[in-house]
Amino acid sequence: MNDAVLLASSLEQAALDESTRAAYATLLAEAHRSLDEAGVPSSERRQWVAPGRIEVLGKHVDYAGGRSLLCTVERGLVLVARVRDDRQLILRDARRGEAVALALDGASRVSVPWAIYPRTVATRLLRNFGEQVRGLDMAIASNLPSAAGVSSSSALTVGLTLALAALGDLESTEAWQRNIVSREALAGYIGAIENGHDFGTLGGERGVGTMGGAQDQTAILCSAPGALRVFSWAPVTQEDQVVLPSGLRFVIGVSGVVAAKTGAARDRYNRASRTAQHLVASWNAVRPSGTPPARVLREAFEAAAGMRVPPEVPAPLEHAAIQGATREFPERHLVSRLEQFFDETYAFVPGATRALAANDLEAFGRLVDQSQAGAERALENQVAETVHLQRYARELGAVASSAFGAGFGGSVWALVPEAETSRFIARWREKYQRAHPNSGARSQFFVTSPSVPAFEVF
Numbered sequence: 001m002n003d004a005v006l007l008a009s010s011l012e013q014a015a016l017d018e019s020t021r022a023a024y025a026t027l028l029a030e031a032h033r034s035l036d037e038a039g040v041p042s043s044e045r046r047q048w049v050a051p052g053r054i055e056v057l058g059k060h061v062d063y064a065g066g067r068s069l070l071c072t073v074e075r076g077l078v079l080v081a082r083v084r085d086d087r088q089l090i091l092r093d094a095r096r097g098e099a100v101a102l103a104l105d106g107a108s109r110v111s112v113p114w115a116i117y118p119r120t121v122a123t124r125l126l127r128n129f130g131e132q133v134r135g136l137d138m139a140i141a142s143n144l145p146s147a148a149g150v151s152s153s154s155a156l157t158v159g160l161t162l163a164l165a166a167l168g169d170l171e172s173t174e175a176w177q178r179n180i181v182s183r184e185a186l187a188g189y190i191g192a193i194e195n196g197h198d199f200g201t202l203g204g205e206r207g208v209g210t211m212g213g214a215q216d217q218t219a220i221l222c223s224a225p226g227a228l229r230v231f232s233w234a235p236v237t238q239e240d241q242v243v244l245p246s247g248l249r250f251v252i253g254v255s256g257v258v259a260a261k262t263g264a265a266r267d268r269y270n271r272a273s274r275t276a277q278h279l280v281a282s283w284n285a286v287r288p289s290g291t292p293p294a295r296v297l298r299e300a301f302e303a304a305a306g307m308r309v310p311p312e313v314p315a316p317l318e319h320a321a322i323q324g325a326t327r328e329f330p331e332r333h334l335v336s337r338l339e340q341f342f343d344e345t346y347a348f349v350p351g352a353t354r355a356l357a358a359n360d361l362e363a364f365g366r367l368v369d370q371s372q373a374g375a376e377r378a379l380e381n382q383v384a385e386t387v388h389l390q391r392y393a394r395e396l397g398a399v400a401s402s403a404f405g406a407g408f409g410g411s412v413w414a415l416v417p418e419a420e421t422s423r424f425i426a427r428w429r430e431k432y433q434r435a436h437p438n439s440g441a442r443s444q445f446f447v448t449s450p451s452v453p454a455f456e457v458f
Helices: 018-037 113-132 152-167 174-179 183-195 215-222 263-286 297-305 315-323 331-357 361-379 384-395 418-435 437-442
Strands: 046-057 067-083 088-093 098-103 136-142 227-232 237-243 248-254 400-404 411-417 444-448 455-457
Touching (some): 018 046, 018 067, 018 088, 046 215, 088 113, 113 152, 152 215, 215 227, 297 331, 361 384, 361 400, 384 418
Parallel strands (some): 088 136
Antiparallel strands (some): 046 067, 046 455, 227 237, 248 411, 400 411
16 A cells, blocks of 8 residues: 555555455455346446544544544445446445435435435535546445444445545546645545535535534544554644554444434534534634634634643633633533643643553553543533443553544443453453443444555455
């Protein structure tokens, strides 16, 4: 693999262990079989892998311009596609046995809940690249738990974009070459596809209804095997990288509580983003004359502090938050959110990266515990199941542990010595299922190392 915008590799050449390669090969075979059964010719098919991700640190900061520590997992979604002769996009889920048919030149009814993602991607690409977008037959297969916080939906969005871009030769267009100049830019663009924002000269569309940033898409597209990468946001920028100390692996505990982003759950998820937007608006209302208006919360922090790395929450920004308090966004909530953003962006992510580089696992674990506490206090996005999974992991000896993703369910990661993973999982599962028998019956646990970014398989 290299740093090209659209990566390509064989499964054998990718930095995957034998079991991960075998799992992806099985998924690809299932996707091909789904196309075979639909009578799609086998010639000229192309195939992609889009992994899930772990948000190690950086909770709800990407849309606010903060800083995150990320990696992918050794599980993901595969997609196999072939160009059609008409203007139809037909997508089949090999494991669910469901299909979505979208007319590229007309309105299409969403027939299954996950169809919102292919419809959103196709609509945005059509707006930005027009007739260059081609009809495709596609099949997907995944071994990611869905709605579990590991970014299965963003893996689908990334895979769809990669396939439509490659088979439509979107890279050759002037619009692509002007705006998507790097892998990081592509991640930012796909993030904009999901949230509906403009990206450079590429105009926005409705999106999927969530007010997120580009964290998930960046992890999926820009991670490195064996390493954790630090990114800052708005725009997407890789700042640092640290190799995970040898002998450690992540254990993922899927709580069994669905981390949905529809209906009331989507409103709760979006409240964290709207709080950040409200803080920016509060600062802009009182900013000193001559100070440029802030677009994201990081800019407000740095303008209020008069420096790029404020040593604490700037008093002028806290004052602006207090002045901007409303019934929906009370003073205590706004100040807590300021503190949470500051801690994640300026303390936890840089400090945890330095701790891992120095192999100071005690310091790393302490910082992660503080991040988890901030999510519970300020983001208000944790449920009893994820809180308890994190606590139990630490009680059982995990080096560090945290809930991650959107919240309101989902998963928890625990960093554990490789030799102890089997015993740890058994004890973690038992303790969790005893406390939460209903959610525990739906829970899953798996082991992973930081893995590869998305790529085309040749």
